[in-house]
Amino acid sequence: MEQSQQELSRSLKNRHVQLISIGGAIGTGLFLGSGKSIQQTGPSILLAYMITGGICFLIMRALGELLLSNTENHSFLDFVAEYLGKKWAFLTGWTYWFCWIAIAMADLTAMGLYVGYWFPNLPQWLPEICALVILVALNLIAVSLFGELEFWFALIKVVAIVALIAIGAYMIITHYPTSAGPVKIANLWSHGGWFPKGAKGFLLSFQMVTFAFVGIELVGLVAGETKDPEKVLPEAINNIPIRIILFYLGSLFVIMAIYPWDSLVASESPFVEVFSEVGITAAATIINLVVLSAAASACNSAIYSTGRMMRSLAQEGSAPKPFIKLTKHQVPANAIFFSALVIFSAVVLNFFMPSQVFTIITSIATTCFLFIWGILTYTHMKYRRSMRGKQSHGFKMPFYPLSNLLIFAFLLFVAGVLLWSPETRLAALFTPVWFLVLRFIYFLKYEKGQATR
Template sequence: MSEEHDLKRGLKNRHVQLLAIGGAIGTGLFLGSGRSIHLAGPSILLSYIITGLICFFLMRALGELLMSNLEHHSFIDFVEDYLGERAAFITGWTYWFCWLSVAMADLTAVGLYMQYWFEWLPQWVPALIVLLILVMMNLTAVKHFGEMEFWFALIKVIAIIALIIIGCGMIFSGFETSAGPSTFSNLWNYGGWFPNGLWGFILSFQMVVFSFAGIELVGLTAGETENPKRVIPMAINNIPLRIILFYVGALAIIMSIYPWVDVNPAQSPFVMVFQAIGIVMAGSIVNFVVLTSAASATNSGIFSTSRMIYALAKRGHAPHSMRRLTNSHVPYQATIFSAAVLLITVVLNYIMPESVFVMITSISTFCFIYIWAVMIYCHMKYREKRPDLVKASTFKMPLYPVMNYLILAFFAFILVVLALNEDTRIALLFTPVWFVILWALYSMLHTDAPDPLEDTIIDMAGTKDEYKKRKHQEQLNIKKSEEYDDYKL
């Protein structure tokens, strides 16, 4: 084990492209979309289009930040640059908590999908088994993580494309299901596009936003990607096509075959469609696909939380031991720590298996909104403070700054939705406590009084950037001294 190494650029172009697709196609599409369809009816398609456009511009802002300084390995570096150390501390730990929530929700989904075959099996048993397997995989080299995610994502892509192709064949042939003929008119024949009114349409956004949770994971892989200057922009620019094909296309086909009024919110609509046409084996195949999707998202959660803990440890915001790497350049202690916290999911699935999914996804959605809002604010600060980098940039976010404010307004709208919905209100009450704890914890860990000579030193150094470089060099000298002491021991 070593502290001398840094993260290795072991992710290839095909890994990142499929990782981006995997991030855009979450468990929310396979499991949560049933509840969303039940709430909004066909208007769920509009919810996905709106949210997808917001996420595309969000990713363009993040991409511009990442391309402005390839020495930075994650967006937390930019938070520290433009918003300060306290903001980086709070944002880093919140992002860790976000992905922990996602992994918890997807471990819960693993248990639900396994009950499709084994009704007698408690939810917590498969959750525990999958967690142990994924932890072992994450302790190998990052290229193995990329390879595993490549195949996980490919399974999802093949399944959705197959659903669309088969579904189109059913619709154009007028295939009869228990609900009647398969036809596009099913989209508006059961109460129109907004059958539950504007309120049902608004309530659907909570689960729709959760479906896109993790779309920013591409930004966290920048430090471990070969040729990020070419690969990252390519992955971001393909997001609109993925949204139209995988979300809008798949759900439109589902609701054309199986009218929205017959969709069971507690069951995957993907499985329901194949059950409706009488192909039992196909239903099992689809269930396997969504099971791998949940495992994939859990795997990404373990990866992202371990890298975030590693990044925080390098800044002194997490225990020193968390920055230790294996000979394969994997932060093993950070990975084990995050996995240990994930064991809470197993307990929750044992205590409250019926309500754990909605509760966890609500908390996760609130925290992701904070992370995304910070990204947008960082982008605005970057545009304001670094006109030299903006001028040299070849990958700019379109429609700045109008789109920045529209995105922030959309996030505020989602918070109102969370507050109005009784099922998700608990998240709005719980998560502010998390931020208060982090704020207080940072104050406790950084009790040093401000140096009255700092402004004078900065003036003597010439610029604040030069002052920060000197401070960074001092920290490196201290680190080398500590490592020499460890060597002697």
Template sequence: MDQLKSENQNLSRGLKNRHVQLLAIGGAIGTGLFLGSGRSIHLAGPSILFAYMITGIICFFIMRALGELLLSNLNYHSFVDFVYDYLGERAAFITGWTYWFCWISLAMADVTAAGLYIQYWFPNIANWVPSLIILVILLIMNLTAVKLFGEMEFWFALIKVVAILALIIIGTFMVIKGFSTDAGAASFTNLWSHGGMFPKGATGFILSFQMVVFAFTGIELVGLTAGETEDPERVIPKAINNIPIRIIIFYVGALFIIMSIYPWTSINPDKSPFVQVFSAVGIAAAASIVNFVVLTSAASACNSGIFSTSRMVYSLAKEGNAPESMNKLTSNQIPANATMFSAIVILISVILNYIMPEGVFVLITSISTFCFIFIWAIIVICHLKYRKTNPELAAKNKFKMPLYPIMNYIILAFLAFVIITLAFNNETRVALFVTPIWFIMLAVIYKMLKSKAKSREVLKRNLV
């Protein structure tokens, strides 16, 4: 039997319920919480809690729309499949490659970051060495079996969950006991006694949404697991419905406790507030602990990047929008060619790490944020089209998105609002003007590919 064979069967359904549940948690918790929350707090003060709750609610409804679409047809392996059905081939081509780029750029940044985190303990090792080792290990795991991907993400997510729960438990104890810190006594009154809940006014609150939305990018990854999940009709709804609880516990809960222990004015925006809290308790290895957690978070993001981009290329190949060789499965039902292709592109970041200015990576990840917003909007638009064109199929669906169609339009308005706020930030404003170039380029490539395909068909008919 050939190691690679044509796609005559579905992807392996090797992801179990516990894998998908932890994937849902991992997708909603990124390094933004561990490292970037200090800057978010500095920007908006305690009102950042409301920004996370609002964005969390929006993301929940986006996920409900995604879940309803995926479960309307169990032959859908990713959202590219239903984009093709409801918005056409061109939209599927642009959406698929845009989502591929989103995760490739994040994976490139995270594999580089993972190398930097390891340098914290081994400063004499060149950055590219640990980055390369991590990428190779993740590639091997992704090529072996989908359940190994699930296992890695399970443990990566579990480490993040344990770290956050530890902070919440220790922090709650500190507040109850009135623990004294270098900024005063820990107390819930610290939330409103330093300028109120909105100390930076409406401006700070509104501008905080750019960081909050970036923290949620990747939450839709659980939707890509539908084609490789045991009993998706039971597992996917459970994972999506638990998202609000997880957001309240892990994001809102953690930040609530942090700002109760320390007044928001005393939190260093350039350091992890997790380090600050653990250090206050007297844990000498606080910095190393948090460094380990963010290392696993970065490795998790890269792992998810390899998985999601390979499945996206595989789906594109099925529709003829990627090379036919990407539409092959191994005997373990893994899209090996698509997986290796994505890993090779991510490998470029290791090579360019010496010659690429840091600002380019900031630009790429900023563009990625815009692209994620585009992906979320496409999901919501497809849901609108699905409900309008297939009312009978929608009536049979047991996992409907609540408040249709009002919520669809609220989500689209929110995403437009975020894009406007991003335009006011110096670091992301440039990406706002660069992003259209990506979409124009994809449209041109699509037109060229279709012209070539049409020419080949004409040539075949003439030869016959």
């Protein structure tokens, strides 16, 4: 096999990286999950997004400093192996793969729900099978074409959010009349104040709010297929968190001004619900198409990342060697097919328990991502300690090490919220079982033979 087929292609451009990273983090969390978050919390959900967005920015800066310390590494898993050792790389790699599997399952579930808007009698699992087949096929195309397709996928989401904010601003200025009354900013606090569900409702919202930001670290994987990473990565890392915070805060602010928080239905997309309520039925159909493409985009990113992470695990010796193999288009097809097979279990779950799958899967994904973000933050600390007295690049984590400690405190807080909520407790308790299984597999694979010598 030629060398060009042995290595991933560095054919992603700056605009691809910017939009892929935005697209990976703007999906079901905003378009579907925000309805439930608003119902749980009320207007104070805006504060929850500000806090979580700020923490995610710090995580991204820590990741960026690691990535730019050695641009030859193709994923952050290489840094975990270097600074924490092979055992932690094994646990982190498989957990990150599992995180994106859960995200893909959640997005498939969302696609089934969105299609139900037009075909309420259609089984939820049927459009999910069709979507999975199409997205796997797209991921087998050359990465440059994947980047181009994902660029337009993500651009549709961004344009939809900007349009929603612009229309909402017009409605607020003109006090546009709706069945719920005239649109006005006072709708944010005139239905029970900023904290209508009290402190408990505000704290419980952090589960879905945190899930809304998972995937923001996808830039850590696309770095391996990026042209000129020294220029592209700092721009992506500095700009993406700010843009995402603006998109989330702007859209949710407009939604709650148009349609009071206590009138939203938790199981429906607030984007679709708002436009339906104001009587623009065609716009509701268009928005439903947009949120369907948003879920497809996030699922597409998930399939991309699971394939790359599986290949990294195989290169480390932690997954079967056939997953290293690339096609003539420099795509890890074996790894993608295996990941897609596991993602297919979402279709099976939606056949038996369609009403419960989304909450269970998002809770598991959030819990696992807390571990991933914690490992990234700790790896960054180990890197900085190793660099004492040495010259490093200028893209450094601000306020180190206080920023790292703040991230750890936030992650522990969200873990406590997951255990506190009856809806997410079971999923949170499942996660330690996942780590115990991985630890046992690592023992059998790497330590058992050494212990018996």
